[in-house]
Amino acid sequence: MSLIQFQAVSKSYPIYSSPSDRLKELLTFNRRKFHQDFWALRDVSFEVPRGQTFCIVGENGSGKSTLLQIVAGILAPTSGSASVNGRVSALLELGSGFNPEFSGRDNVYLNAAILGFSSAQIDRVYRQIEEFAEIGDFINQPVKTYSSGMVVRLAFAVAIHVDPEILIVDEALAVGDIYFRQRCLRKVHEMRARGVTILFVSHAAGDVKALGDRTMWLDKGRVRELGNTDMVVSKYLAAMVEKDTGYLELKHRDPVDRNGPVHAPEVVTEIPNIDHRYGDRRAEIIGIAVLDPYGRKLPLLEPHSDIVVRISVRANASLQMPNVGFMLRNHLGVDFAGTNTTREDIELPPMEEGDVYTLDFHLEVPDLYPASFSFSPAIADGTLMNYQMCDWIDNAVSLQMAPGNGQVYGYMHLPCKVEVNARLDDNRKVAEAQLG
Ligand SMILES: Nc1ncnc2c1ncn2[C@@H]1O[C@H](COP(=O)(O)OP(=O)(O)O)[C@@H](O)[C@H]1O
Numbered sequence: 001m002s003l004i005q006f007q008a009v010s011k012s013y014p015i016y017s018s019p020s021d022r023l024k025e026l027l028t029f030n031r032r033k034f035h036q037d038f039w040a041l042r043d044v045s046f047e048v049p050r051g052q053t054f055c056i057v058g059e060n061g062s063g064k065s066t067l068l069q070i071v072a073g074i075l076a077p078t079s080g081s082a083s084v085n086g087r088v089s090a091l092l093e094l095g096s097g098f099n100p101e102f103s104g105r106d107n108v109y110l111n112a113a114i115l116g117f118s119s120a121q122i123d124r125v126y127r128q129i130e131e132f133a134e135i136g137d138f139i140n141q142p143v144k145t146y147s148s149g150m151v152v153r154l155a156f157a158v159a160i161h162v163d164p165e166i167l168i169v170d171e172a173l174a175v176g177d178i179y180f181r182q183r184c185l186r187k188v189h190e191m192r193a194r195g196v197t198i199l200f201v202s203h204a205a206g207d208v209k210a211l212g213d214r215t216m217w218l219d220k221g222r223v224r225e226l227g228n229t230d231m232v233v234s235k236y237l238a239a240m241v242e243k244d245t246g247y248l249e250l251k252h253r254d255p256v257d258r259n260g261p262v263h264a265p266e267v268v269t270e271i272p273n274i275d276h277r278y279g280d281r282r283a284e285i286i287g288i289a290v291l292d293p294y295g296r297k298l299p300l301l302e303p304h305s306d307i308v309v310r311i312s313v314r315a316n317a318s319l320q321m322p323n324v325g326f327m328l329r330n331h332l333g334v335d336f337a338g339t340n341t342t343r344e345d346i347e348l349p350p351m352e353e354g355d356v357y358t359l360d361f362h363l364e365v366p367d368l369y370p371a372s373f374s375f376s377p378a379i380a381d382g383t384l385m386n387y388q389m390c391d392w393i394d395n396a397v398s399l400q401m402a403p404g405n406g407q408v409y410g411y412m413h414l415p416c417k418v419e420v421n422a423r424l425d426d427n428r429k430v431a432e433a434q435l436g
């Protein structure tokens, strides 16, 4: 028997073009309609048998979270039927499930109770939850004082320790540091091996391929593909790359005037985007920009071009060993490459409150496949092995990668020279010596 069964499920949200429309609708006792229906899911059917890991991929806004919320019983379908038979433990997108005014500890008890655990049962797993979350004394503080990364740690710890029959994981693992992410993934694999039924949404194609028994691709609320994971993920990735090449026109827009005057502000004070942010804030990122060598903002990344990633930071307290860097993430949310001052053998002097540093990272853009890439800047205090994160911002700048001269197989084109019928240098010298 299938634990989860969706039959022609559709879900619409009302969209009001202004708040007053909502009021007008109320005043006419809903006899007149002042809204439009936005269909987040259209005619979605699938089944997940017991013990299977079912993955969902799709672009932002394709309806993945809406679908998971229906499985979790938080939303009801507008039409169609959704049946779920089993105890569900859901790790949904940030902010859901916890009461911000209560302490972490109280929230653990509250959450586990909602999932059907008795106090005695929770007592037995509480220490494990606390240990897995690794948030230290914060467990006794109200959840509203937590960073987004801490919320996810605790939510994940609860979700996996309440012995669910169905585990739902919605992209939440993209938040927080890579070590915690890997620890969580190991747990998901363990639960999979134990026969827990899993619904997994992720932008990381590698994670999906490693976990998914079957995969569904949602496209604007509709099922585009459903079946074997490798097949679905390959088709999805191919479609994404094709779509991204549409951005090519950007390349010819706004040409850079290399003879013009140079305006290169030393300190950058703009953060174009903040998806998630965490850290103890003893120091903060105050700006990030991706520039050409003349200090001008780049509209596009081009293979083999020289770029400058400029990051400005300010200390709010003293930092012994400041380390500033960034992570380059690809359009699937995979951490692709990154570096920082310590890694580049630059020892930054200790910072005092009010100090502002601006770091320029000069790099040559590799021949990456043409998709969108984002830069996530960070400042930490400590060594590479032992540090405290002061400020981390997910996806602060996103830039489109322009296609190079040829096809890129995989993530990047290997810097490579090919010789045909060549001999190794030593052989050649031997050969020349013999000829000579
Ligand atoms: N409460 C809501 N009210 C109106 N529109 C919503 C609501 N929640 C989600 N949507 C819209 O529904 C679509 C699907 O959203 P979502 O399920 O979050 O997609 P995904 O998780 O794949 O990014 C998006 O266009 C989103 O803007």
Ligand SMILES: [Mg+2]
Pocket (backbone or CB within 6 Å): 064, 065, 066, 093, 171
């Ligand atoms: Mg979502």
